[in-house]
Amino acid sequence: MEILLAIAIMALGAVVLGAALGFASVKFKVEGDPLVDKIEAILPQTQCGQCGYPGCKPYAEAIAKGECDINRCPPGGTEGVQRLADLLGREVKPLDAEEKPKAVAVIDENTCIGCTLCIQACPVDAIVGAAKQMHTIIAQQCTGCELCLPPCPVECISMQPIGENIENWKWKHPILAIKPVPPAVHAKEAA
Amino acid sequence: MPMNLFTFKGGVKPPTHKTQSVGLPIAVAPLPSRLVVPLHQSIGGTPQPVVAAGDKVLKGQLVGEADGWISAAVHAPTSGTVLEVGPHVQPHPSGLDAPCVVIAPDGQDRWIERQPFDHAAASPDETRRHLQRSGVVGLGGAVFPTHGKLTPAKSVAMAELVINGAECEPFITCDDLLMRERADDVVRGIGIFRDLLQPQKVLIGIEDNKPQAAAAMRAAVAAAGEDFAVIEVPTLYPAGGAKQLIRVLTGKEVPAAKRSTDLGVQCFNVATAYTAWRAIAHGEPVVSRLVTVAGNVRQARNYEVPIGAPMDEVLALAGPQPDTDGIVMGGPMMGFLVPDSRAPVVKATNCLIAHSARLFPPKAPEMPCIRCGACAEVCPHELQPFELYWFARAKNFGKTQEYALFDCIECGCCSYVCPSRIPLVHYFRFAKSEIWAREREKNAADEAKARYEFKQWRDEREKAEKAERLAKAAANQVSRKAAEATGEAPADAEKAAKTAAIQAAMERAKAQREAAQPKNTESLTPEQQQATAEIEARRAAAHLGDSEQP
Structure with missing residues (x-):
């Protein structure tokens, strides 16, 4: 008799908790995949497609599903791989492409024929111009994705690296500077 | 007036080295061979150049116009010719270039016409704009545009105006000499700040190692x-x-991530008040500043140096000893070794120290942190530098911000007392600039994402609009065909209307053609008429009718 009571109590508990969980999963349903958003926040949003996916979000979705590696984003660099590895608990891998310095596209305005092909290719609308009018790039908005280079029929777009300037200069990590000792000192010590 | 003073926690007492440079009065530095005036000399927007190579400029003439409200104008420090507007090395730890106006002095030092500004008659806004146009910025070292600090906060009544003549950093005596020699102008400048801010009290704080300056200020x-x-x-x-200084004079502690204005306190340097008075009463923009030249030199002294003078030429005035191996801009606590001694003196340059290994013996190598806590005891902001150091070193920037990295004023007290000689401030500067860089990258990424998503949305919309158009056209086609197939009853009326319209248009065209007769056929002589008739007859014979009448 007692054993039946115990089973009944456990069964009742299971039903109540199950109902609560079921209610919670409907009531507090999370729209979208929070992991994808977290991954996307790490990606540099250049929308360059160098990872083989048509934009940063598809790449983030592919990573979240475990379909592809975390080392396929050259603009994110080694640091991006490191941060993705930290987030996902995966192993850090070397970047599968060359890491390039940051650059902006520049149109040689004398050569531009105004074909608008680059305007259509730019994923962030950073090129202004109209048909048969000169085009130019808004350097501040350019992500350096290089997607405008292949469509240009006259090859008037080039990538120019953004060098170090006073605005973006950073203090370096303090490290012990190893200075060469002049040979005279060596000679003295030896003597 | 007896007054209770407060104290701040921490602080250090390094040797002051101030006596060497206070013995002689202020000297006016001779004009250098050329002046390199950086356009960006204050916090905020970079002024736009308004002169070009070859232009003749007068002393005090505008060369860079303020860009935005938080930005201050830049002026020619002497009369001469503009050689170029281009990048030159900056007095900055990076040693990088930035846009400058290079001026070859003509030696006459001729002022542009100076217009005193009647601030009693002008509105506060006009006074602030005048100060911006005159390039008045905070000369204590932060070079924040002064006019931006002269608007009283709306939420809090302005209680105290604090004037900073403390000059606590070793070696520097330019504010001391300024107060000794030009106290009257400083006090009048403070009067302008008082008029604009309407505080209840004005407090001038001077460190007690400058009794002469304090006496001169009291007298003024x-x-x-x-x-x-x-x-x-x-x-x-x-x-x-x-x-x-605000803490010591008023007892108010400015909370993290808040400004003193939120507590009804505003603070200005004495030299800022002086330049503000020169700008108002004499119409003189900021074209020079007092610079203490000290350190490893024969005769340390304060010089009034035109902005843009090369540092090595200024240092040469004081006679640097032969073993000088560099120039420190600012004091030994907060200053930095200038990477290139040709860098120009700017509005932020309060002191140039000739560096030598004798004066500043090279530090022994950094040793591991022993967690002694000496840095936390001296930190005037009650931070925990040793914790910040661990996190900065490990590049754990989130944690450094949790430990209030951005409250650090980089005063250097922690590095000064560290028994392991750890360059703590260097670690904090590293962490700050990394965090700023990440912030910039994050903002750029967010903007790129928003623009990309907008473009995708627009592409989708255009695609949808096109599809809709095509669908409509296809539907029309289908309905017409269906109508033709199922007897033309519904289309009849439509068709008849169309035919009628076409018919009417043809009629109109014909009428127009007939109305437009050739203009050379009127008033012809009989001979001409006859000739025409003959030609027409020949044409008819050859079956060549008018194209209109086939």
């Missing part, structure tokens, strides 16, 4: 008939930090 205040309080504060580095 009395002579001007003002009720400013000149208060001598204990000599303790960094008493001249704005938040420290």
Whole structure:
């Protein structure tokens, strides 16, 4: 008799908790995949497609599903791989492409024929111009994705690296500077 | 006026080295061979150049126009010719270039026409704009545009105006000499700030190792008939930090991530008040500043140096010793070794110290942190530098911000006392600039994402619009065909209307053609008419009718 009571109590508990969980999963349903958003926040949003996916979000979705590696984003660099590895608990891998310095596209305005092909290719609308009018790039908005280079029929777009300037200069990590000792000192010590 | 003073926690007492440079009065530095005037000399927007190579400029003429409200104008420090507007090395730890106006002095030092500004008649806004146009910025070292600090906060009544004459950093005496020699103008400048901000009290804080400056200021205040309080504060580095001086004089502690204006306190340097007065009363923009030249030199002294003078030429005035191996801009606590001695003197340059291994012996190598806590004891902002150090070193920037990295004023007290000689401030600067860089990258990424998503949405919309158009056209086609197939009843009326319209248009065209007769066929002589008739007859014979009448 007692054993039946115990089973009944456990069964009742299971039903109540199950109902609560079921209610919670409907009531507090999370729209979208929070992991994808977290991954996307790490990606540099250049929308360059160098990872083989048509934009940063598809790449983030592919990573979240475990379909592809975390080392396929050259603009994110080694640091991006490191941060993705930290987030996902995966192993850090070397970047599968060359890491390039940051650059902006520049149109040689004398050569531009105004074909608008680059305007259509730019994923962030950073090129202004109209048909048969000169085009130019808004350097501040350019992500350096290089997607405008292949469509240009006259090859008037080039990538120019953004060098170090006073605005973006950073203090370096303090490290012990190893200075060469002049040979005279060596000679003295030896003597 | 007896007054209770407060104290701030921490602080250090490094040797002051101030006596060497106070013996001689201020000297006016001779004009250098050429002046390199950086356009970006204050916090905020980079002024736009308004001169070009080859232009003749007069002393005080505008060369860079303020870009935005938080930005201050830049002027020619002497008369001469503009050689170029281009990048030149900056007095910055990076040693990188930035746009400058290079001027070859003509030796005459001729002023542009100077217009005194009647601030009593002008509105406060006009006065602020005049100060911006005159390039008045905070000369204590932060070079924040002064006009931007002269608007009283709306939420809090302005209680105290604090004037900073503490000058706590070793070697530097330019504010001391300024107060000794030009106290009257400083006090009048403070009067302008008082008029604009309407504080209840004006407190002038001067460290008690400058009794002559304090006496001169008291005399000037009395002579001007003002009720400013000149208060001598204990000599303790960094008493001249704005938040420290406010704490000592008013007892108010400015909370993290808040400004002193939120507490009804505003703070200005004495040299800023002086330049503000020159700009108002004499119409003179900021074209020079006092610079202490000290350190490893034969005769340390304060010079009034035109902005843009090369540092090596300024240092040469004081006679650097032969073993000088560099120039420190600012004091030994907060300054930095200038990477290139040709860098120009700017509005932020309060002191140039000739560096030598004798004066500043090279530090022994950094040793591991022993967690002694000495840095936390001296930190005037009550931070925990050793914790910040661990996190900065490990590049754990989130944690550094949790430990209030951005409250650090980089005063250097922690590095000064560290028994392991760890360059703590260097670690904090590294962490700050990394965080700023990440912030910039994050903002750029967010913007790129928003633009990309907008473009995708627009592409989708265009695609949808096109599809809709095509669908409509296809539907029309289908309905017409269906109508033709199922007897033309519904289309009949439509068709008849169309035919009628076409018919009417043809009629109109014909009428127009007939109305437009050739203009050369009127008033012809009989001979001409006959000739025409003959030609027409021949044409008819050859079956060549008018094209209109086939």
